[in-house]
Amino acid sequence: MYQTTYHRASSLEDAAKLHAGGDDPKFVAGGMTLIPAMKTRLSAPSDLIDLRHIDGMKGIRISGQQVEIGALTTHADLAQSKELEKACHSLHYMANHVGDPLVRHLGTMGGCVANNDPAQDYPAALLALDATIITTSREMKADDFFTGLFETALEEGEIVKAVRFTAPDQCGYEKFRNPASRYAMTGVFVAKGAGGVRVAVTGAGDNGVYRETEMEEKLAANFSADALEGVTVSPSNMMSDIHASAEYRANLVVVMAKRAVAKAAGH
Amino acid sequence: MSDVSMVVNGRKVTGNVEDRTLLVQYLRENLGLTGTHVGCDTSQCGACVVHLDGKAIKSCSILAVQASGSEVTTIEGLAPDADLHPMQAAFKEHHGLQCGFCTPGMIMTAVDMVRRHPGGLDEKTVRNDLEGNICRCTGYHNIVKSVLAGAEAMSGKTETKAA
Incomplete structure (x- = not known):
């Protein structure tokens, strides 16, 4: 791994400020894709801005048919949620089959969404569920958000806060x-x-x-x-x-x- | 360089490390806790599994600075005194190893598995949840037996001999 400078963001505002001050910065949440990519030198951010400790971005909120999942919610959180299983059993099943139980303890919904790895599971769910991606500056439909291999509509410094969808029949x-x-x-x-x-x-x-x-x-x-x-x-x-x-x-x-x-x- | 501070096996530790230092490197090289192994170094094999704030993770895939402020348990901290933890004893009794390289990670994963399944374990669940741990010797048969026996011993249903 090349040298990098670690920062722990205390809030989304703090994260934006740290990002603006970096040379070639990257956000990290669970790090289950980014850290291995840095180890193999496929990725070499000058600054690593850790979002994992920001309050209020974790959790599953279900109200009627509306499901909202905070970006820092881990695969394990989703995999263990009985409420999610009831609202959308396939997303629950999917979360149970991402990586392995160890990876699921750290990897997050937001990290997967922002990375848009072509082999990732969640992008398929969000696109099929006609989900909305909520970021620090706007809301976008999954149709407009996922733009290509490892490519999304996210602008520099923009952070995924949550995803929202209507539970399917x-x-x-x-x-x-x-x-x-x-x-x-x-x-x-x-x-x-x-x-x-x-x-x-x-x-x-x-x-x-x-x-x-x-x-x-x-x-x-x-x-x-x-x-x-x-x-x-x-x-x-x-x-x-x-x-x-x-x-x-x-x-x-x-x-x-x-x-x-x-x-x-x-x- | 960054200051890191965490509780490892119940002991508060502090240090100053390069930001790119992996947690597993910090545990092995700075703290001398060489029970946590590096097998594949590519997030696949699970020889490096430790508990971070009570949950099993791969310590080769997280930086020491990311873990700063957390509680870490390694294989050395599983049993508080000279006795083996019931899961360690079960691996010994059921010969859940051959070369032993993957064993610390297997045991840390197994203890976490018991935590995640309070209703108990069956063979299918154990085989499924060992997805992130690779053994190149055993073919897993005795590992699965050990995990099931260890889980029972942890629940207090049966006694597992340590000797």
Whole structure:
């Protein structure tokens, strides 16, 4: 790891000030992606601004159908929440399958959202749930927030404070795990709510998380795995690496989508 | 350089370290607590698991300065005196190890697992929750047996012999 200068922010204002004073600063929350990236010198921030100790950014608030999750809420917090399981069982399931129990004790919702790793699970959930991302300066729809591989609409110094969504009527998530590291080589989240059916795919597309609109139309007419019979996904916009070719991932998208719908219907 | 201050195994410690110092380095090199191991150094193997404020984490993936102000428990601090902790005793009795390199991390994860499942453990849960700990010798069979026996001993249902 290269040298870095650590700062512990006491508030969001303090974090913004520290960020403005840094040469090439980065925010850190749980650090489960950033610290390993710094160890391998893929990332070398001059200043590391720790958000983990800021008050009021942690917790799950559920009021009626509205669910709001503070950015510093850990995967373990989500995985242990009975209320979340009741409101959105697939997000609860997802939180239980991020990394391992040790990583889940530190990694946060906000960190995952801001990082937008193409193999991360949450972006698929938030996109399918038509979630709103609340930052220090504005609110954005997930459709506008996730812009590409490791890319979001966040401006310099802008911090994710929370995410908010309306609990769906039905939802399902299924991922094909990398056999060694268990991250989503392809993950599909389906959600059916007042606004219709949305299908979001992570781990497969070459521009990060995206929506499968053809599947959404078929499922809007008939919300069952049968509706996806015969649907194919073009490999032209899929990632390809030593673990899975573009063609393989394109097929996985259909298989995972069918399983996710079956799960949603069976719940 | 930053000042760090934390409670490690019940003892208050302070030091001055480079900001990039990992918690595991601080524990091993500054405090001499070499029971916490570095296996893969890439967040996968879990040989470095310690408890941070009561929760199991990988000490190779957090800086010492990030942990400043916290309470840390390492394998050395699990049993307060000369006796083994029930989970340590269970690993010994059920031979939950071969080379022993992964064992400190396995035991710290296992104790945390018991905390997270107050209703008790079954084999499926144990195998599932060992996701973050890798053993290259045993094939996990005796580790799972040890964790189940240790969990029972911790709940006070059965006596686990330490000898």
